[in-house]
Amino acid sequence: MLPSDRAGRPIAVAAGRWAVVTGASAGLGAEFAHRLAARGHHLVLVARRRDRLDALATQLHNDFGVDTLVVPADLTDPASTDLIVTALQDNGIHADVLINSAGFGTARLLVDEDPERVRDEIAVNVTALTSLTIALLGDLYAAEHGVLVNISSTASHQPIPSMAVYAATKAYVSALTEALWQESRASALTVVNLCPGPTETEFFAAAGSDRFRVGHVYTAREVVDAAMSAIDAGTRGPTLTIGVPNRLTALAARLLPRRLGLAVTARVVGLGAATHRPAAAAAGASPLSAVASLKAAGPHNADPHNGGPVNADPDNAVPSEKVNAS
Numbered sequence: 001m002l003p004s005d006r007a008g009r010p011i012a013v014a015a016g017r018w019a020v021v022t023g024a025s026a027g028l029g030a031e032f033a034h035r036l037a038a039r040g041h042h043l044v045l046v047a048r049r050r051d052r053l054d055a056l057a058t059q060l061h062n063d064f065g066v067d068t069l070v071v072p073a074d075l076t077d078p079a080s081t082d083l084i085v086t087a088l089q090d091n092g093i094h095a096d097v098l099i100n101s102a103g104f105g106t107a108r109l110l111v112d113e114d115p116e117r118v119r120d121e122i123a124v125n126v127t128a129l130t131s132l133t134i135a136l137l138g139d140l141y142a143a144e145h146g147v148l149v150n151i152s153s154t155a156s157h158q159p160i161p162s163m164a165v166y167a168a169t170k171a172y173v174s175a176l177t178e179a180l181w182q183e184s185r186a187s188a189l190t191v192v193n194l195c196p197g198p199t200e201t202e203f204f205a206a207a208g209s210d211r212f213r214v215g216h217v218y219t220a221r222e223v224v225d226a227a228m229s230a231i232d233a234g235t236r237g238p239t240l241t242i243g244v245p246n247r248l249t250a251l252a253a254r255l256l257p258r259r260l261g262l263a264v265t266a267r268v269v270g271l272g273a274a275t276h277r278p279a280a281a282a283a284g285a286s287p288l289s290a291v292a293s294l295k296a297a298g299p300h301n302a303d304p305h306n307g308g309p310v311n312a313d314p315d316n317a318v319p320s321e322k323v324n325a326s
């Protein structure tokens with residue numbers, strides 16, 4: 001029989017079931033794997049670094065007597081979801097718990113970002129998380145007490161200049177998971193949108209930037225403790241933000257006008273005034289005014305060597321009403 005909480009409800013994260021953890025080779029994923037194994041969960045461990053996963057699998061089996069399945073997978077690969085699902089099917093495993101922890105951040109001005117790395121960031125943080133969630137959702141709903149934890153971030157609470165893509169991927173994770181929380185209310189599935197703030201893991205090294213290390217830095221154990229306790233107690237809402245300071249910041253982000261919020265956030269991450277403002281905009285002119293005056297002068301006067309359009313063909317000229325689009 002499952003242990004129960006004070007209200008007599010079964011504790012959601014309990015023994016003898018299979019948990020799939022992505023990003024299990026480090027940080028929050030590895031911590032979740034430990035804590036779930038300590039409760040008697042069998043573990044499917046997913047990440048790229050096979051040596052780390054093998055060592056963790058051996059340790060969890062020796063320490064807690066649980067079964068483990070190691071699935072090395074690069075989640076930037078669109079085929080990775082099928083790879084994981086096939087591994088589960090081949091071993092007759094139905095997932096009761098899914099912890100989507102794999103993820104990483106980039107921290108540069110958008111103009112300086114490496115397009116390939118950003119594509120990988122979106123592939124791991126957004127695409128893989130979404131497709132694995134959908135692929136395992138049937139099993140999670142069928143489970144007696146299914147649990148889904150998607151690891152988002154306090155970065156999801158507001159856009160972040162100099163971490164624009166990371167914050168946007170996490171805003172996506174939060175929106176997706178909160179919607180799923182509502183969709184799942186009539187089911188036995190517990191859905192948690194977990195929003196840690198800065199946490200001491202390999203995350204900062206992987207990002208190659210300390211820009212993320214703002215305010216109090218929690219340990220992975222503190223974050224996972226809080227998540228497990230909230231799940232045991234029965235979550236009241238879709239999002240679990242770790243720590244009072246982070247919850248206050250989230251509240252401020254909701255209440256502040258967007259423009260002010262962005263200015264405050266830029267300061268917090270150490271950005272000064274905008275660095276890539278066109279000279280015309282800085283001088284107070286509309287960014288569209290140069291185009292408008294060009295059009296007014298007519299395509300024959302547009303000299304590409306003086307910034308005019310290369311294709312100065314009157315037949316291909318943009319209709320004037322489009323120039324004034326707002």
Ligand SMILES: NC(=O)c1ccc[n+]([C@@H]2O[C@H](COP(=O)([O-])OP(=O)(O)OC[C@H]3O[C@@H](n4cnc5c(N)ncnc54)[C@H](OP(=O)(O)O)[C@@H]3O)[C@@H](O)[C@H]2O)c1
Nearest residue numbers: 023025026027028047048049075102103198199201202203
């Ligand atoms: N630490 C923080 O301050 C913080 C704060 C808020 C939210 N988060 C979020 O928490 C989650 C876990 O991060 P963490 O702090 O535990 O960082 P971490 O220690 O760097 O762990 C990241 C994990 O993601 C895996 N991963 C990265 N790219 C992958 C890929 N292409 N394919 C498969 N696995 C991949 C890594 O495994 P391999 O390298 O072995 O593949 C590793 O296991 C992330 O979603 C992160 O955005 C972190």
